[in-house]
Amino acid sequence: MMQPEGVLVRIPASTANLGPGFDTLGMALSLYSWIGMKEARQTVIRLYGSEMEGIPTDKSNLVYKIAQMVFCEAGVQVPELEISMYSDIPLTRGLGSSASAIVGALFAANALIGSPLTEAKLFDMATAIEDHPDNVGASLFGGLVTAVWDGLHADYIRMEPHEDLEVLVVIPEFQLSTSEARKVLPVQISRKDAVYNISRSSLLVAALAQGRLDLISRAMSDRLHQPYRAKLVPGMAEILEKAVQHGALGIALSGAGPTLLALVDRHSDRKKELEAYLLNTMKAEGIRASACWLNPSSEGAQLLGSMSSGSFLELIKGEVKA
Numbered sequence: 291m292m293q294p295e296g297v298l299v300r301i302p303a304s305t306a307n308l309g310p311g312f313d314t315l316g317m318a319l320s321l322y323s324w325i326g327m328k329e330a331r332q333t334v335i336r337l338y339g340s341e342m343e344g345i346p347t348d349k350s351n352l353v354y355k356i357a358q359m360v361f362c363e364a365g366v367q368v369p370e371l372e373i374s375m376y377s378d379i380p381l382t383r384g385l386g387s388s389a390s391a392i393v394g395a396l397f398a399a400n401a402l403i404g405s406p407l408t409e410a411k412l413f414d415m416a417t418a419i420e421d422h423p424d425n426v427g428a429s430l431f432g433g434l435v436t437a438v439w440d441g442l443h444a445d446y447i448r449m450e451p452h453e454d455l456e457v458l459v460v461i462p463e464f465q466l467s468t469s470e471a472r473k474v475l476p477v478q479i480s481r482k483d484a485v486y487n488i489s490r491s492s493l494l495v496a497a498l499a500q501g502r503l504d505l506i507s508r509a510m511s512d513r514l515h516q517p518y519r520a521k522l523v524p525g526m527a528e529i530l531e532k533a534v535q536h537g538a539l540g541i542a543l544s545g546a547g548p549t550l551l552a553l554v555d556r557h558s559d560r561k562k563e564l565e566a567y568l569l570n571t572m573k574a575e576g577i578r579a580s581a582c583w584l585n586p587s588s589e590g591a592q593l594l595g596s597m598s599s600g601s602f603l604e605l606i607k608g609e610v611k612a
């Protein structure tokens with residue numbers, strides 16, 4: 291049933307791959323975007339904040355188009371929408387901004403019409419749009435998600451991240467689109483490299499499931515994508531090699547990059563050392579970057595309420611980072 295007062299949803303950022311889990315493993319992060327959606331007489335799209343720069347505000351907008359896919363799938367017609375969006379997730383840096391927009395659009399549109407589609411269906415739709423299930427799975431379900439996509443359907447298991455896990459991301463100022471970072475990957479890999487990754491990805495998932503934080507550093511290494519992408523991110527090769535010596539439990543390129551992500555024991559007394567090491571290594575390569583301490587987000591896409599009680603910006607005030 292249509293929600294005449296509209297819906298307000300919050301969607302987490304995500305980090306994909308976590309090293310060896312290329313296109314399969316993702317974790318939601320405590321950095322968010324918000325979408326307000328309401329039926330309207332005439333479509334109006336309002337985008338707020340610097341992370342929305344350059345995103346269209348007409349019916350070619352991704353969120354609008356995906357909402358229409360949901361209505362079509364559910365057999366209802368809602369041609370005109372009022373959409374508001376604000377995001378703290380930096381664009382095109384490997385923190386899943388596109389996945390959060392896709393998941394947010396699917397989730398909000400479905401909620402607007404009374405949630406006729408299951409979460410499993412939304413996951414299949416999101417994966418078909420994004421082309422890989424790792425980011426969208428984490429943004430939709432929260433926590434750690436390991437998923438398999440057969441082209442039509444995604445199977446997944448969601449796990450609760452260990453309570454001692456904290457996340458440090460170092461976000462370079464430059465952008466690197468996922469499509470560009472996929473172009474440098476080889477089409478074929480050797481059996482040796484396949485075994486290298488399967489074994490580490492399996493070990494990583496088991497270690498995360500059982501709280502074996504001591505195994506994370508060795509389980510997080512990768513031969514499928516990081517060696518090829520290292521040339522796109524100055525300082526990355528050195529950081530992947532040495533971050534553990536500076537206090538990280540494990541280190542990886544976040545998604546397709548250029549952000550680098552360290553898993554850290556929140557009780558560690560070496561957090562400042564690690565942050566300084568990561569920033570200084572990038573600086574030595576001439577790369578300006580900012581560091582941000584995050585937590586795994588247990589919550590995925592969430593319906594916060596309706597749009598009835600105030601303006602979009604008033605409703606999210608107090609939650610946003612800036």
Ligand SMILES: Nc1ncnc2c1ncn2[C@@H]1O[C@H](COP(=O)(O)OP(=O)(O)O)[C@@H](O)[C@H]1O
Nearest residue numbers: 352381382383384385386387388389391467468
């Ligand atoms: N809220 C949004 N609305 C429309 N398009 C978006 C939105 N957020 C991200 N995108 C699109 O996704 C692109 C970034 O996706 P991608 O290269 O996969 O990087 P990442 O998802 O890691 O930020 C942006 O350049 C933009 O085209």
Ligand SMILES: N[C@@H](CCOP(=O)(O)O)C(=O)O
Nearest residue numbers: 306313384385386468545546
């Ligand atoms: N598995 C994908 C993940 C891309 O993540 P993003 O956050 O950079 O969009 C890949 O490694 O290409």
